[in-house]
Amino acid sequence: MAAKARTRPKAVVESTGGEPADTLRDYYERMSLVRAFELRSSEMYARAKIGGYCHLNLGEEATVVGLMAAIEARDYLFTGYRDHGYALLRGLAPERVMAELFGKVTGVSGGRGGSMHLFDEETRLFGGYGIVGGQIPPATGAALALKFQEAAGPDAAAVMCLLGDGTTNIGAFHESLNLAGLWKLPIVYVIVNNGLGMGTTVEKASAEPDLYKRGASYRMPGIRVDGDDVLAVRDAARDALKQARESRQPVLLEVMCYRLRGHSVVDPARYRSSEDTTIAQQSDPVPSFRAELIASGVLSEADAAAIDDAADARVSEAVVFADGSPEPDVADLFKYVYATPVANAPAALPGEPVMDAL
Amino acid sequence: MTETVNTSRTITYRQALNETLRAELERDEKVFLVGEEIGVFEGSYKITAGLLEDFGPERVLDAPIAEEGFVGAALGAAMLGMRPVVEIMTINFSLIAIDQIVNHAAKMRSMFAGQVSIPLVIRMPGGGGQQLAATHSQNLEVWYAHIPGLKVVAPSTPADAKALLTAAIRDDDPVIFLENLSLYSAKGEVPDGEQVAEIGKAAVVKTGTDLTIVSYSRGTTTALEVAHQLEGEGLSIEVVDLRSLRPLDRDTICASVRKTGHAVVFEDDWLSYGIGAEISATIGEGAFDFLDAPVRRVAAAEVPLPYAKALEKAALPSAADLARVVREVLNISSNDK
Numbered sequence: 001m002a003a004k005a006r007t008r009p010k011a012v013v014e015s016t017g018g019e020p021a022d023t024l025r026d027y028y029e030r031m032s033l034v035r036a037f038e039l040r041s042s043e044m045y046a047r048a049k050i051g052g053y054c055h056l057n058l059g060e061e062a063t064v065v066g067l068m069a070a071i072e073a074r075d076y077l078f079t080g081y082r083d084h085g086y087a088l089l090r091g092l093a094p095e096r097v098m099a100e101l102f103g104k105v106t107g108v109s110g111g112r113g114g115s116m117h118l119f120d121e122e123t124r125l126f127g128g129y130g131i132v133g134g135q136i137p138p139a140t141g142a143a144l145a146l147k148f149q150e151a152a153g154p155d156a157a158a159v160m161c162l163l164g165d166g167t168t169n170i171g172a173f174h175e176s177l178n179l180a181g182l183w184k185l186p187i188v189y190v191i192v193n194n195g196l197g198m199g200t201t202v203e204k205a206s207a208e209p210d211l212y213k214r215g216a217s218y219r220m221p222g223i224r225v226d227g228d229d230v231l232a233v234r235d236a237a238r239d240a241l242k243q244a245r246e247s248r249q250p251v252l253l254e255v256m257c258y259r260l261r262g263h264s265v266v267d268p269a270r271y272r273s274s275e276d277t278t279i280a281q282q283s284d285p286v287p288s289f290r291a292e293l294i295a296s297g298v299l300s301e302a303d304a305a306a307i308d309d310a311a312d313a314r315v316s317e318a319v320v321f322a323d324g325s326p327e328p329d330v331a332d333l334f335k336y337v338y339a340t341p342v343a344n345a346p347a348a349l350p351g352e353p354v355m356d357a358l
Numbered sequence: 359m360t361e362t363v364n365t366s367r368t369i370t371y372r373q374a375l376n377e378t379l380r381a382e383l384e385r386d387e388k389v390f391l392v393g394e395e396i397g398v399f400e401g402s403y404k405i406t407a408g409l410l411e412d413f414g415p416e417r418v419l420d421a422p423i424a425e426e427g428f429v430g431a432a433l434g435a436a437m438l439g440m441r442p443v444v445e446i447m448t449i450n451f452s453l454i455a456i457d458q459i460v461n462h463a464a465k466m467r468s469m470f471a472g473q474v475s476i477p478l479v480i481r482m483p484g485g486g487g488q489q490l491a492a493t494h495s496q497n498l499e500v501w502y503a504h505i506p507g508l509k510v511v512a513p514s515t516p517a518d519a520k521a522l523l524t525a526a527i528r529d530d531d532p533v534i535f536l537e538n539l540s541l542y543s544a545k546g547e548v549p550d551g552e553q554v555a556e557i558g559k560a561a562v563v564k565t566g567t568d569l570t571i572v573s574y575s576r577g578t579t580t581a582l583e584v585a586h587q588l589e590g591e592g593l594s595i596e597v598v599d600l601r602s603l604r605p606l607d608r609d610t611i612c613a614s615v616r617k618t619g620h621a622v623v624f625e626d627d628w629l630s631y632g633i634g635a636e637i638s639a640t641i642g643e644g645a646f647d648f649l650d651a652p653v654r655r656v657a658a659a660e661v662p663l664p665y666a667k668a669l670e671k672a673a674l675p676s677a678a679d680l681a682r683v684v685r686e687v688l689n690i691s692s693n694d695k
């Protein structure tokens with residue numbers, strides 16, 4: 001099964017030594033926030049406050065925190081639909097993210113995108129995308145634009161493109177990596193390998209299940225890192241981004257983590273072996289990082305509890321905000337279809353006549 | 359229909375599809391299923407539930423997320439005489455496979471002067487209204503209905519789901535089999551025994567004398583609902599269910615309109631260049647002298663479908679929109695019933 005073929009150390013952070021206590025505390029706060037936000041999203045979905053598809057980062061928190069600690073404000077981020085945690089840690093207010101999930105006008109995408117389509121120009125979160133692999137060619141093109149717009153160097157921007165393990169099987173992934181390799185683009189493709197694409201294991205979906213090796217076809221460095229180790233993820237991603245921004249060397253980074261629950265909030269994941277579920281639970285990075293910080297004296301039990309409570313309170317504020325926000329106005333239905341006004345742009349509501357018969 | 363059986367059962371559209379796939383897998387060993395998550399996961403919408411268990415992984419193939427690859431591979435297998443039935447999770451994702459469908463599956467028979475046939479079925483659901491947002495809510499069947507060489511069918515009932523799927527699997531040409539997310543749990547009477555529909559034929563699913571509503575797939579359900587509701591207001595509405603979008607049964611449409619003198623097309627899709635446009639033009643040619651009012655179309659607002667519930671609702675055509683337009687065409691205000 002998926003779990004057996006995955007070679008990883010135990011799910012504890014092994015490299016906290018030398019890391020400032022403040023940083024570690026900060027990372028735990030972020031992990032706790034993502035955890036609280038996702039649990040609440042699931043609850044809000046069950047209460048029909050959130051609709052459509054809703055995919056959570058539960059179990060992937062260390063990966064999310066590590067990647068978002070590595071990326072710089074000037075960098076661009078493209079992701080798939082499992083995007084809540086990334087948006088939060090990119091610096092978006094939980095209010096605006098929750099409001100998007102609630103389909104409110106105050107949401108990051110004005111309530112038009114929903115869970116799968118978070119976008120924020122200011123923080124350079126250039127989209128959650130719901131079509132598998134849809135983000136990969138545009139992310140590659142963003143890296144191409146950066147090449148036009150600025151010189152390589154330590155201050156240059158780069159692109160981070162997140163994708164799932166299952167997504168490495170779509171043609172767009174291979175075409176894009178080839179382009180990036182040929183054109184020497186400043187981009188890091190990050191495979192968030194949670195072992196499953198919906199119900200299909202990596203081994204059943206990819207003829208080369210060591211996904212980081214897929215970079216070899218494009219002469220692109222491929223690196224695998226333990227996604228439950230927040231510092232290892234951060235350091236690997238930083239190094240990859242450095243190669244991208246300074247040497248215009250695209251990198252393929254595979255981050256090994258687990259999906260704690262179903263593919264989306266409505267999936268009970270009955271297809272999953274109990275063994276795999278147990279491993280996922282045992283590897284849960286949030287309690288293990290918490291325990292490690294307590295064991296190493298960075299946090300007391302009370303500190304950790306206070307952080308968890310604060311995260312929960314923060315999410316509660318977000319829910320209150322989202323709940324109290326207005327829905328988008330139906331009069332604005334056509335507002336964003338075109339950037340510039342165009343003659344005869346359709347604006348009929350269903351059943352409205354498009355021509356006067358007389 | 360090939361066989362007369364007098365028994366029937368009330369089952370869901372989902373179950374009708376599932377049973378038909380099972381029956382065809384049993385009947386013909388050339389039939390196999392391929393698609394994402396159709397085996398272990400039993401299909402995103404559980405259409406293939408139990409089939410992996412009963413027919414094994416050789417005949418129920420879980421494919422990776424590679425629509426272009428596995429649709430093209432199914433096409434290749436069909437060239438050698440296999441009868442693949444592909445499931446694409448939703449019609450939105452078929453855009454990744456569209457080159458294999460349009461440039462290849464649809465072309466081969468003609469381009470190679472009839473030397474090869476493509477007995478390929480591609481099943482996929484379309485439809486919005488579930489807050490799945492712009493990329494996951496589309497009705498793209500008109501893209502396929504436009505293409506010579508393809509057949510496109512769109513059952514609206516469990517009985518048609520059975521009879522049209524059976525026909526599609528036994529057909530020697532590529533058939534796009536359109537399903538709809540909101541029909542899967544719909545129930546209906548389904549005759550037992552073998553049922554094979556004739557592809558290319560529409561059906562008058564309710565007779566009437568005042569106005570014809572033309573629709574297909576989920577739209578037919580709404581059309582029937584509205585027709586029955588307006589019956590209470592003394593209006594006699596005929597409903598034509600297209601069932602086949604390509605070929606299009608123009609005779610049945612025009613015969614109905616010649617009788618009623620009024621027509622409204624109801625479609626979930628965007629208005630411009632849609633199925634409704636084709637129907638209207640057909641009526642213009644085939645029933646012009648019989649029309650007492652212009653043909654009207656009730657279709658979706660032309661906007662990428664927003665996630666927010668209120669916007670989504672406003673953008674999609676509803677039963678109320680259809681009823682209003684029917685009254686307008688018949689020049690009856692909704693107040694003076």
Ligand SMILES: Cc1ncc(C[n+]2csc(CCOP(=O)(O)OP(=O)(O)O)c2C)c(N)n1
Pocket residue numbers: 080082130131132133163164165166167168194196197198259263394423425447451454
């Ligand atoms: C082109 C396309 N095909 C299929 C789907 C349906 N789908 C949504 S998510 C998913 C699985 C993706 O798995 P993975 O890349 O591992 O990402 P994860 O969900 O594990 O984060 C599938 C098949 C889709 N959205 N787009």
Ligand SMILES: [Mg+2]
Pocket residue numbers: 164165166192193194195196197198
């Ligand atoms: Mg995955």
